[in-house]
Amino acid sequence: MLVLSHFFHNYILMAAVLSWIFAQIIKTVITLIITKRFDPERILGAGGMPSAHSAMVCALFVGVLRRCGAASPEFALAFVLAGVVIYDAMGVRRAAGEQARVLNKLVEITEKNGSEVTRKGLKESLGHTPMEVLAGIMLGILVALAMG
Structure with a gap:
């Protein structure tokens, strides 16, 4: 205690x-x-x-x-x-979020063209903008x- x-x-x-x-x-x-x-x-x-x-x-x-x-x-x-x-929040994690956004878009396009993708969408909100970090x-x- x-x-x-x-x-x-x-x-x-x-x-x-x-x-x-x-x-x-x-x-x-x-x-x-x-x-x-x-x-x-x-x-x-x-x-x-x-x-x-x-x-x-x-x-x-x-x-x-x-x-x-x-x-x-x-x-x-x-x-x-x-x-x-702070560097990680604005740099590495933000870049990972941007890559997730691109990959999710590619999956969406692939599925629209008739191919089935059996994976859940990647989380896109991982990092922060400079304003979010400043706040x-x-x-x-x-x-x-x-x-x-």
Whole structure:
């Protein structure tokens, strides 16, 4: 039970986790407003506005900065982790989503020409636009500052 207490009283961890939760809630609400339907995949899914990954690592980064200082090894780790995650969200995962879009279109064209393709469509919303990442960064910073 003591471990659970430490978990919930860890400012850095809670800032990161709450940033992710808030981002997923915001993402779900935005999808609900735009599409006029509830999409449960948005609650845990990747991609969309704001970037939950960016929010989480930026809250972690700010939390570590505030608790440990810029000269600490913890800060260096948080800084590098944030950079890698943000780069991945905008670069690698976004490119994978664009490739999925192209492959899904090819499957659609192939099926229209009479060939049967027995695979489910690939998930296209994997990465983030720069604006989605920026929104996630700002959310993570705000949550960490508001909590600390």
